[in-house]
Amino acid sequence: MTSVTPEPEQDGSLAVTPSRTGWRFATYALALGVLLAVVGWVSTHPEALPTSTATVQAETPVAVPVYVGVFGTPADFDRTLHVSGVRLFATAGAEVTIVAHVCHGGSVHVTSTPETFCSELGPTEGATLRSGDEIVLEVVGAVPTVVRIDRIRIAYREGIQWATQDAGAPSQVSILAR
Numbered sequence: 001m002t003s004v005t006p007e008p009e010q011d012g013s014l015a016v017t018p019s020r021t022g023w024r025f026a027t028y029a030l031a032l033g034v035l036l037a038v039v040g041w042v043s044t045h046p047e048a049l050p051t052s053t054a055t056v057q058a059e060t061p062v063a064v065p066v067y068v069g070v071f072g073t074p075a076d077f078d079r080t081l082h083v084s085g086v087r088l089f090a091t092a093g094a095e096v097t098i099v100a101h102v103c104h105g106g107s108v109h110v111t112s113t114p115e116t117f118c119s120e121l122g123p124t125e126g127a128t129l130r131s132g133d134e135i136v137l138e139v140v141g142a143v144p145t146v147v148r149i150d151r152i153r154i155a156y157r158e159g160i161q162w163a164t165q166d167a168g169a170p171s172q173v174s175i176l177a178r
Helices: 020-043
Strands: 056-061 066-072 081-087 090-092 096-104 120-123 134-141 145-149 152-158 161-167 171-176
Touching: 056 066, 056 134, 066 152, 066 171, 090 096, 096 145, 134 145, 134 152, 134 171
Parallel strands: 056 171
Antiparallel strands: 066 134, 081 152, 090 145, 096 120, 096 134, 145 171, 152 161
16 A cells, blocks of 8 residues: 655644634633732732830739720721721730720720710621721630730721721730729
């Protein structure tokens, strides 16, 4: 059996030219990738929340809760934060209970009666922080100890942006013997 290989009609190499559809697809994919990266960056990088280095000091007798204001929104606060949670990091020489609350329409520095200063005291999860609201920590212990609490971390959404950021001031609560 004899085999014949056909000869090319032209001399030279064969050229492959990409289709215009491939270039368009690559351009659109690149533009979409850049757009998604910009939207992702903007949505996860809102303006930082205010912080302070001044420590809020408080004292309370054993088994008596004290309320310490650690993050307040000033009167000119033009943001609305939809809080999904507040994280606390604390050290103490004995077991203590610390609960974060939102004080709506008021301001607390240190008190044992927050209802005197807040029009409403509620949970932080699902709360909305606006101008004039504050996050307050309720601290109570069964034995004398000193509690050191770092700045709180607030997980929130603001419009299309969301973040978890440090906010407010650290605090120290001395639980005293009766």
